[in-house]
Amino acid sequence: MLKTIFLRELLEYFKSTKFLIGFCIVLFLMSTSTYLNMTEYVQRHQDYLSAVEKVTTRGFSVDVLREPQVMSVLIQGKDRKLGNQLEINYMRIPVETSGYMGGFASQHHRFLAGFQAIDYAFIVRVVMSLLVIFLAYNAICGEKMQGTLKLALSNALPRDKLILGKLLGGLAIIGIMLISATLACLLLLMINPQIALQGIHYTRLAGITASSALYLAMFFCMGLYISVLVNKSGTSLMILLQIWVFLIIIYPNLSVYLAKKIITLPGKEQLADQKRAVFEPYQKEYDINRKAFHDMIVSGKRDKNILINNFNITAQRAAMNHLVDMEYSQQMTRQMHVGHQLGTLSPAVLYDSIVQGFARTDVSAFDRFLKEVKIYWDQYIEQYKLRYTDREAYKNSDLPVFKSSQQSISVIIADSIKPHILLLMFSVLFFVLAYTSFLRKDVR
Amino acid sequence: MLTIIHREITEKIHSLQFITLFIVATALFIISSGIFIQQYSLRSTFYEDGINETHLNPSTARLKIFQRPNPLGFVADGGARFEPAGIVLTPKGRQSALESGPENFKLDIVPELDWAFLFKIIFSLYALLLTFRSVSGEKEQGTLRLILANSLSRPRLLIAKYLSTMILLTLPIVTGMLISLIYISFSMPEILTLSNLLRITGTLLLTLAYLSIFVLLGLLASTLIEKSSVVLLSLLSIWIFMVIIIPNTSGILADTFSPLPSEYETSQKVGPIIQNAVWEKIDGLKIRIQNGEFQSKEEIIKESNRLFQEGQIDVAKHYHEYENAMQSRSNLAANISRFSPTALFQYAAQSMVNSGPDRETWFRNNITEYSETYDDYILSKVGELVGTSYFSFSTSTTFNGEHVNLVSPEPKEYDGNKSDFPHFIDVVPPFSQNIRSAMLDFCGILIWNLLLASCAILAIRRCDVR
Amino acid sequence: MLQAIDLSKRYEDGHLALDHVNFEVKSGEIFCLLGANGAGKTTAINLFLNFIDPTDGKALINEIDSCKLPLEAKKHVAYVSENVMLYGNFTARQNLDFFAKLGGKPNLSKNDYYTVMREVGLQEKAFEAKLKTFSKGMRQKIGIAIAIIKDAENILLDEPTSGLDPKAAAEFQNMLLRLKEQGKAIFMSTHDIFRAKAVADRVGIMKEGRLVMLRTREQFLEENLEKVYLEYMQETTA
């Protein structure tokens, strides 16, 4: 019985024009966007590799390079927007990356600022969710209008089986679409010789696909619910579309504005004041040492003690400023998190944060990078100090090129459990609603 | 015909789509005004503070020029939050961005909630939702046959449907605009100038022309395709392409296919340029010193200053090239996105209210002009004009056994009375100039209209009425 | 066997659509329920199918209360609805196939479907055509075919002849008689008095939810059914 209904549902979808149109559009968008993003990524990665090759690990300034993520081809997240370069020295540890032209000149951020990424995540979030709505909106009310609902229920067919069959049919079609779309993307990635996927990437992609399926299932259940609730297909579609517009377009926008209101960030001046206050106890010492250093430079007489003292106090100042900057950076992260929490009601926001986590293109990946930069800076300081204490050792010591560590997949899964559960809850909630109201529905 | 318009309006005005559109639009208009007022007051205080500071203490070394926030930003923001708060002008006309304070780059990128956003995304979508059933739905109900059984030409039916939808769309737009304007003028009465009202009226016309594209598109698809649900799906697909996909992919397309060197390639040239333009000159100087060409330390410093400045010109040129490359990449992206009427509308609306890149270019050009006055002033006060360096260079050598530091020169601050300082005056470009720059995009919108209108009329003539 | 015992239905809006109706349709018997639009015929059928719950009384199918054990009861009944659109994207055969499977006949072959479609008088070339190209009468034929293929002991028909052309109606009439011979209990609601006269073993006339008259075949043949029917109808307007 369940099987009969399930198979009919599948067949119905395959025969419908809307599925055909939708599927073609999805495949087209997936492959073109992946192709474009891939070309762009290959260039970005090439630049990164060349930059790594040229990086000098000895000297006043050391470039730290952030490796672009392969998965950013599919889920761009913050990966492309944030630049790939950051320059550390004993006077400064930035908490922002920039393009290769360096912090003050790079227009990287500004050029990219206005553009939303069109990638796998976008297509699932916007295009496929819309398509799923179109597949689900007349699941029940359409049959009622056709009279087939009455006919089907004139048999010894329990209602729960009917709606379960519909759910399964919908899930299967979502699975089919998603898997073929993902495979198309994967194929493009695999045939590109400049992209080397590793085992971990396949795991990540599997996670992304699964979350996408969950996300779309939520929309399907919602569609099912509305189609049980309403008797006319037209009304059902309209209601669903309004919900879609609100959830996908309006709500995420508002949640960001709200987040900005709830968590306010200190201005530039405040930040400077904070830094000054923190460094106050050492300021005098700093001034004395800087002056001695300056005089030494002017006179041209090298004095090891002055050099070391200047170095130590400057590095200390840099570290303390960095603490303030990091606190500020954390505040930014908090603001973003609040935005996400406010956005919890919108599955689009949940979905984005999950898949960006899987792709490692989210803010927490960037924050992890910043922490690693600090560790690297400590190493650099140790090495640079040798320049004044032991020149021989300095020449022989080798600061490794910065390389960020891989995040294990289990951590990502652990991070994404909460949004997953929420998505699942929404799906189950809608299905239970659909189920209970269908049991009580007037089918005549 | 009037009967049809009347019937259409009474039917649609009660439809779910229209009611939600009205509610959502009004709510969003109010929210966007609220957000704008807040942002504007923040930007204004920043601007006022900056201006006051500059007026109190103008610098002859590093002049901060603040850009006045756009009072019409609520119509079309034009990416103001990504723009610097102004320009730092240094002698010899070098301009660099004045950071407005840290912007949270970690937040999700969401489009600015201005009027243009409402029109180009929300209203265009609802324009489709209000039209997709107009012909196919009547066909499904069988009422199309009944209507056409009367002596009414098909194009007239289409025109009636078109007009009724346009009238319906105008209602929430005008209501929302009025509410918004009233709300905003409570806290900023200064925006109610004639020129601003003209600009807003221009935007209204532009909006109607833009939305008319979607109404026509809806009518066209509705006559071409039999089933209403397929009509809607096709329309929404087109909508996603026009409104979201094309404008947003233009960036990556421009980035990928621009023949200009990438940022990385440009950055790789900085080192060699500095080497060639600066260090080789200075090395030459050192050799000349050893050869005993100089009589005094002052002479050496003077020569080194000259050489450093000369070298900086090349470096500056390189950075300029980089900026131009980025600029032309942005322009390329804009031109690619002009395939979409949404982008045409966005750019035209920006021109109407004087925001976006054009405003920035105007501002920068004004500063370029002003920089001559500025340089003259410095020359008259300080006596010499020293451009700032992109980098500060320093090295040392010995002259007659004496240690000499060779440091790239920095502009000097004039310590005397600066009350006669010629301040920069930020002027808004005349409306006529803005209209001129909006014209081309507006024509693009009109062409879309014409094209779709003729297609729709053709389609309804040929439409199979069953 | 179909039995209505004191069957009553009052809708939520207070309208009493069925008022203590009693009748019985034995196997091998055709019972026609006559009545104007809105008399309550469809309501009665809906009660048998448990689409709605009775306010009072029982609807029994093979002595199973369809309100208490709906699934069990519905195993023994086939249904032809008043106007059915069916799945437009599916062919006639696919529609049949789906409903046959729901009706507990999972192993039918293509030929079985063709036989039934021939039986209801559908032209050959429509067998594999999509339902959305069908006319109302053709769809009605598929609806009847669906009921036949289920091969249940009881059949509920809700105005089955509406939309059928005279030839198809005549064929339909023969088919009803054949089904009757197979021992089915057939309940048909209709306002087509001639059709009822031709096939019915018993007729009932329903008015404003009450079964106002019951006649056996012998009785109504004697009495001139048209006249009786119109008389009863007249009373309403009077």
Ligand SMILES: Nc1ncnc2c1ncn2[C@@H]1O[C@H](COP(=O)(O)OP(=O)(O)O)[C@@H](O)[C@H]1O
């Ligand atoms: N869901 C309902 N709510 C209220 N009244 C109803 C409902 N369905 C039917 N009715 C009323 O019940 C009466 C009988 O309807 P029905 O059984 O459909 O008549 P018919 O004999 O034409 O099939 C009619 O007067 C109708 O208006």
Ligand SMILES: [Mg+2]
């Ligand atoms: Mg009826």
